[in-house]
Amino acid sequence: MSPDILLKIWGATLDTLYMVAAAGLIGSLIGGPIGIFLATSGKGELFPAPMTNRIVGLIVNAARSTPFIILVVAIIPFTRLLTGTSIGTKAAIVPLTIATIPFVARLVEAAIREIDKGLIEAARAMGATPMQIVFKVLLAEARPALTMALTMTAVSLIGYSAMVGAVGGGGLGDLGIRYGYQRFMPDVMLVVVIVLIVLVQIVQSAGDGLARRFDRRSRKN
Amino acid sequence: MSVSAYQAPARADAAVIFDGVSKHFPGSGKSDGFTALDNVSLSVGRGSITGIIGRSGAGKSTLIRLVNGLEKPTGGKVLVDGVDVGALDEAGLRELRRSVGMIFQHFNLLSSRTVFDNVALPLEIAGMNKSAIEKRVRPLLDLVGLADKHGRYPSELSGGQKQRIGIARALSTEPKLLLSDEATSALDPETTQSILELLKRINADLGLTVLLITHEMEVVKAVTSDVAVIDHGRIVERGHTFDVFTHPKHETTRAMLSGLPGSKLPDAVSRALKPQAVAGDRAVVRLTFFGAAAERPLISQLIKSVGAEVNIIAGTIDEIGGRPYGSLVVAYRADAETAGRAERFFTENGLVTEVLGYVA
Ligand SMILES: Nc1ncnc2c1ncn2[C@@H]1O[C@H](COP(=O)(O)OP(=O)(O)OP(=O)(O)O)[C@@H](O)[C@H]1O
Ligand SMILES: [Mg+2]
Numbered sequence: 156m157s158p159d160i161l162l163k164i165w166g167a168t169l170d171t172l173y174m175v176a177a178a179g180l181i182g183s184l185i186g187g188p189i190g191i192f193l194a195t196s197g198k199g200e201l202f203p204a205p206m207t208n209r210i211v212g213l214i215v216n217a218a219r220s221t222p223f224i225i226l227v228v229a230i231i232p233f234t235r236l237l238t239g240t241s242i243g244t245k246a247a248i249v250p251l252t253i254a255t256i257p258f259v260a261r262l263v264e265a266a267i268r269e270i271d272k273g274l275i276e277a278a279r280a281m282g283a284t285p286m287q288i289v290f291k292v293l294l295a296e297a298r299p300a301l302t303m304a305l306t307m308t309a310v311s312l313i314g315y316s317a318m319v320g321a322v323g324g325g326g327l328g329d330l331g332i333r334y335g336y337q338r339f340m341p342d343v344m345l346v347v348v349i350v351l352i353v354l355v356q357i358v359q360s361a362g363d364g365l366a367r368r369f370d371r372r373s374r375k376n
Numbered sequence: 377m378s379v380s381a382y383q384a385p386a387r388a389d390a391a392v393i394f395d396g397v398s399k400h401f402p403g404s405g406k407s408d409g410f411t412a413l414d415n416v417s418l419s420v421g422r423g424s425i426t427g428i429i430g431r432s433g434a435g436k437s438t439l440i441r442l443v444n445g446l447e448k449p450t451g452g453k454v455l456v457d458g459v460d461v462g463a464l465d466e467a468g469l470r471e472l473r474r475s476v477g478m479i480f481q482h483f484n485l486l487s488s489r490t491v492f493d494n495v496a497l498p499l500e501i502a503g504m505n506k507s508a509i510e511k512r513v514r515p516l517l518d519l520v521g522l523a524d525k526h527g528r529y530p531s532e533l534s535g536g537q538k539q540r541i542g543i544a545r546a547l548s549t550e551p552k553l554l555l556s557d558e559a560t561s562a563l564d565p566e567t568t569q570s571i572l573e574l575l576k577r578i579n580a581d582l583g584l585t586v587l588l589i590t591h592e593m594e595v596v597k598a599v600t601s602d603v604a605v606i607d608h609g610r611i612v613e614r615g616h617t618f619d620v621f622t623h624p625k626h627e628t629t630r631a632m633l634s635g636l637p638g639s640k641l642p643d644a645v646s647r648a649l650k651p652q653a654v655a656g657d658r659a660v661v662r663l664t665f666f667g668a669a670a671e672r673p674l675i676s677q678l679i680k681s682v683g684a685e686v687n688i689i690a691g692t693i694d695e696i697g698g699r700p701y702g703s704l705v706v707a708y709r710a711d712a713e714t715a716g717r718a719e720r721f722f723t724e725n726g727l728v729t730e731v732l733g734y735v736a
Contacts, residue, residue, distance in 0.1 A: 271482075271484070273480060273482055273484040274484055274486060276446065276480070276484065277478070277480060277484035278497075278501070279446060279473070280444055280446060280473055280476075280478040280555075281473060281474070281497065281498040281501050281549075282469075282470040282471065282472075282473035282474035282498070282501060282502065282549075283470075283501045284470065287501055291497065291500065291501065292486065295486065295488045295489070296486055296487060296488050298488060369488070371487050371488055371529040371530075371531055372487045372531055
């Protein structure tokens with residue numbers, strides 16, 4: 156393999172990391188609050204708004220059931236509006252972010268719903284405001300589950316970011332398609348796959364480790 | 377000894393007043409609603425430890441949750457220190473809740489916080505600064521005997537220790553009133569006793585009113601001065617704990633008391649028990665005695681005055697609210713003459729009796 160190709164692989168890896176980080180960050184910042192809202196706005200909950208809850212739930216479901224590749228194509232006008240282009244790394248961040256939002260929302264919702272209702276009751280009995288309950292009880296207690304959720308998000312994003320390569324998105328997927336597939340260089344394809352596997356492994360073990368450190372529910376550690 | 381007529385605490389002396397309180401849960405869709413509390417009136421004396429006892433589903437939790445406004449009554453009023461809880465807005469309720477501590481059956485400690493930080497939580501919520509919190513939390517950990525565990529996490533504590541932390545947390549805002557919802561139900565008998573001792577000590581030392589609900593007679597017996605029995609959403613009996621235990625009036629109270637050790641008849645006897653006597657049967661009678669009567673040699677005197685065989689079937693000496701009391705189940709011939717002599721003896725000695733039935 157030529158040094159030129161190796162350099163390209165290195166560059167594509169950085170691109171992938173950049174896309175994953177940007178989409179993960181923006182997607183979580185938007186999806187997280189939506190997840191909190193979904194978990195706390197049912198009937199008789201902290202911020203009761205059952206109608207809005209149902210509508211947001213429907214939108215989130217719709218977004219989640221749209222195949223990613225269709226989403227990428229469908230929002231091209233929107234992507235172009237935001238970034239001025241529809242190909243390349245920067246453009247790919249838009250559909251990746253849009254896909255991350257509902258994904259994170261549902262994971263965050265599930266993480267929060269898992270918390271014992273008794274803790275909310277206890278906090279209410281202490282005179283906590285709903286906001287204090289969210290920050291001091293729900294988010295604090297859900298920290299291990301939230302860490303796992305963000306890990307899952309990052310892992311999925313690595314996969315999705317490879318997929319945007321198919322439509323000229325840049326990054327490892329893009330490189331794999333252009334060199335490995337179109338120019339028939341199976342060794343490039345192999346290296347791309349290995350780098351992706353290694354990335355996923357690193358993210359997963361880091362997330363697991365962090366979640367375990369946050370988890371005080373068992374006697375371990 | 378006669379039973380003093382029960383005087384409900386005067387309004388001004390009451391920490392909590394339930395005034396004709398009802399709670400109806402609306403049904404959802406096809407199911408009918410459910411009336412969990414039906415016109416409950418009850419006052420909780422300031423500085424008392426008042427127990428509310430009832431079977432599962434009787435409405436105990438619903439009742440106690442009305443006190444700090446976790447639940448709203450659908451009828452009547454709940455007054456805490458004269459304040460109508462139902463009339464408070466959210467901010468008013470939060471203010472009230474900061475002056476009312478609560479402990480729970482499953483402790484409800486935050487697993488992500490250390491012991492210290494759990495106790496500090498209500499103070500953080502109230503916006504207290506760090507050094508003031510530090511000053512408040514340390515003595516509380518001392519009070520509950522867990523100062524050495526301040527940096528531990530709840531998962532590293534036993535059930536009894538968790539409840540001690542729950543108690544310290546409930547006391548952190550220096551409340552005047554402590555609500556306890558089955559606080560010992562998840563604990564073994566020995567740990568239960570130590571938690572109850574702690575509650576007693578807090579009540580005595582801090583002058584804190586304690587309202588506790590439980591389905592365990594043992595708990596009521598060990599700590600409360602006053603008790604109310606709740607059944608199907610209604611208060612069916614109310615009085616000083618000693619009186620209710622020694623002279624239970626309502627069916628439900630009797631049934632709940634019969635589970636206490638010492639009150640239970642041997643199976644063979646309770647199976648053979650008949651409501652009516654035929655010739656030659658023996659009467660099974662429960663004698664309850666307290667005060668001076670507990671110290672006299674009653675048995676030998678009883679045998680002398682009845683002039684017949686007396687069998688002892690069950691017996692216990694116990695203490696309720698710090699007052700000694702004994703309960704003895706005896707059997708003797710049920711013929712008119714013997715029974716008459718026995719009754720005379722009981723009256724003369726001020727014993728309370730209850731005929732449980734007859735055996736062959
Ligand atoms: N939110 C609710 N909606 C409908 N019914 C309710 C609700 N909360 C309680 N109930 C009903 O009210 C009755 C009393 O419940 P409550 O929890 O007060 O009983 P409890 O005496 O505390 O019982 P336990 O000893 O089992 O805790 C029960 O029949 C219960 O099903
Ligand atoms: Mg209950």
